Amino acid sequence: GEDVEQSLFLSVREGDSSVINCTYTDSSSTYLYWYKQEPGAGLQLLTYIFSNMDMKQDQRLTVLLNKKDKHLSLRIADTQTGDSAIYFCAESQSNTGKLIFGQGTTLQVKP
Amino acid sequence: DTAVSQTPKYLVTQMGNDKSIKCEQNLGHDTMYWYKQDSKKFLKIMFSYNNKELIINETVPNRFSPKSPDKAHLNLHINSLELGDSAVYFCASSQLPYEQYFGPGTRLTVT
Numbered sequence: 001g002e003d004v005e006q007s008l009f010l011s012v013r014e015g016d017s018s019v020i021n022c023t024y025t026d027s028s029s030t031y032l033y034w035y036k037q038e039p040g041a042g043l044q045l046l047t048y049i050f051s052n053m054d055m056k057q058d059q060r061l062t063v064l065l066n067k068k069d070k071h072l073s074l075r076i077a078d079t080q081t082g083d084s085a086i087y088f089c090a091e092s093q094s095n096t097g098k099l100i101f102g103q104g105t106t107l108q109v110k111p
Numbered sequence: 112d113t114a115v116s117q118t119p120k121y122l123v124t125q126m127g128n129d130k131s132i133k134c135e136q137n138l139g140h141d142t143m144y145w146y147k148q149d150s151k152k153f154l155k156i157m158f159s160y161n162n163k164e165l166i167i168n169e170t171v172p173n174r175f176s177p178k179s180p181d182k183a184h185l186n187l188h189i190n191s192l193e194l195g196d197s198a199v200y201f202c203a204s205s206q207l208p209y210e211q212y213f214g215p216g217t218r219l220t221v222t
Contacts, residue, residue: 030208031208031209031210035213041216042215043154043201043203043213044213045210045211048210088154094207094208095208096159096161096166096207097207097208098144098156098167099144099146099156099203099211100156101155103151103153104152104154
């Protein structure tokens with residue numbers, strides 16, 4: 001079946017690292033994605049990882065993929081107040097591109 | 112230049128009315144999608160078109176009808192609107208099997 005799970009809420013202090021976790025069920029997913037949604041806004045693609053990779057780093061963002069445990073994480077270094085948003089993990093079906101989203105994790109950054 | 116655009120941004124209408132939401136992408140992608148985000152922020156795919164052909168049709172009431180006049184456009188028509196249709200509707204596009212880019216969303220409120 002298709003299911004993606006995330007914790008609903010994370011609160012950190014400005015300057016700390018944030019780690020948002022996600023588990024998925026479809027082992028045939030080719031790509032896994034992280035999207036960011038600010039209040040009242042659309043979905044911004046943050047980063048993605050191909051299923052044959054373990055890690056991807058992009059400036060302050062680090063994505064880790066544990067394919068055996070079907071676990072994906074997003075680490076944001078030096079978290080800023082502008083990082084406050086909802087973060088969605090998603091897996092995709094390669095033949096149709098269909099995205100299965102998690103429930104979203106609300107990240108609250110305290111000054 | 113907006114990559115994926117939707118109109119209108121806000122739509123307030125009464126139960127029983129028929130309404131349309133339009134989507135256009137200028138990325139040259141071959142696949143377009145409609146997603147629905149409910150009041151709990153949960154995102155679920157509704158439809159997808161690849162080169163004007165319907166490839167995903169999730170369990171959606173047949174009051175919802177997508178139409179793709181060409182690769183760059185995917186419109187969503189909703190008949191006999193119900194209170195439960197109130198949500199944010201997002202259009203997205205991709206070049207399969209790669210990442211999807213989302214529009215800004217259309218907030219539909221049915222009264």
